Amino acid sequence: MATDPKSAIENALRAALRQEAPQFADAPIVLERPKQAGHGDFSSNVALQLAKMLKKNPREFANALISQISLDIVEKPEVAGPGFINFRLKAGSKTGAIRRVLEEGRDYGRARQAQPQKMQVEFVSANPTGPLHVGHGRQAALGDAIAALLEWQGHAVTREFYYNDAGAQIENLALSVKARANGVRPGDAGWPEEGYNGEYIEDIAREFVAKDGDKTNLDAIRQFAVAYLRAEQDVDLQAFGVRFDVYYLESSLYAEGKVAGVVKAWSDNGKTYEQDGALWLRTTEYGDDKNRVVRKSDGTYTYFVPDVAYHVTKWQRGFKKVINVQGTDHHSTVTRVRAGLQALKLGIPQGYPDYVLHNMVKVMRGGAEVKISKRAGSYVTVRDLIDWVGRDAVRFFLVSRKADSEFVFDVDLALEKSEENPVYYVQYAHARVCSVFAQWGGDPGSLSGADLNRLANPRELTLSQRLAEFPELVATAAREHAPHSVAFYLRDLAGEFHSYYNAERILVEDEALRAARLALCAAVRQTLANGLSLLGVSAPEKM
């Protein structure tokens, strides 16, 4: 079992620091991988960081530190530039990662948690009033990947979908379907003021009538329409490869009295007041810029009350960490929900819950923005995208950018020139390795005994090092809720593999060298597969 070289170096530096500058023994130690090969494999700037506070010359201090270090996995450390300490790994210690990947297999990159926490990621949470649009697609891809990242960090993660099935928009849905069922079309007299105009309304109306539905029974229509759309969304999510553990219905919060309970608790805590016939919550006491109405003068609650009630259940269900994935257009709710939770005085932490807010998705095709979908009318649906470019491409694309960046989804890039699609580049690397193994025909299990010291050329060592980075990359991506870094890593890894593959032959005559190269390839394949699975993208053996 090889120790991870990076932590070994870090430990050695820490020990040296304890000797040379005990007062900073706990200072953060940053080890980065230099861009330029000439600067070694790892580089640290601790000496520069601490020199000022120590009132010492950075280079002298760096020299003092390295005089304390003796590690058998690296050559002698060097002081460079203004005071960087550069470490160059001995060739043998670079390939350790290969063995580790092969040993851990599908678990390579996973961390064990001494005390796993219950966590929850809430995402999509689309109202059952229409098909899922591209924004939901981005949320689905992001949320699912974030959930996977947290699972890989050893936590118990629940994927949850919240259905706003109790609000006014459901009423509008029912009215729209009823109007359609009775032959009233958008624009006609009698069409609901805030009705839904998409063609899917017509579909629902037709099916409702076909089932001998009573065209005057609004309750029956509402039930039918919600069930219809929920089923349709489920089909889309399934096609997208996203599965939820819990579907939470807003209506159940009312049914169980939780909404009224929240308002009562606020009142009991003295956080509310009456004004203009409405009941207000003093959210300004918790960072909001104005107080908010919680019970309207007509006696109904504003939408954010059930939202708070919902989050109380998350806390009470034991989720210590909750991440809500939402569009930035909802960012004003963040402060409100947190304030509402604080005002209950239930001991819920101040920053609860966490949010990942994502920007909007713009779909481009043929050089122009696509805004119209045949099904939905006013927006492009997830189904449209999957139909156009396939599930893997959609998922990879949608997580391959930071959540807060505006996303331009270029259908032409993914469709007409599909070979230039980044996801194929990564999948192709995986398929290539598979192909080599098929050609070879040997038993992969036999590779565990390969002499990895035979791997000496720079491309092999670079690849090995890249493999070694994966677990830390996953950990960082999980901590920062940033699955896009996994996508970038995979591209880099695939790129280095393609270069290697082009420059060197794997299936050489020399048996020992062949075994070593195959071991490296097997590790690359495994790491690619693990990374792709994190993103919900398949790793095909042939394409």
Added chain:
RNA sequence: GCGCCCGUAGCUCAGCGGAUUAGAGUAUUGGCCUCCGAAGCCAAGGGUCGUGGGUUCGAAUCCCGCCGGGCGCGCCA
């Protein structure tokens, strides 16, 4: 007007407070298949990191102003 986010190569985007050339992809140009998959590789050109200050030994990165863009500022959800 106020709040949050964004502004890096023609286009789409990475970039951890650090070391002469700021990175990918794509697009453009020129090479590489008697050889394990050319959906690939190699090479070239292309950037005052929106702008003006400040902090620092050092700023694309941190702080402030300005310009440009997005989103939000309901007894809507």
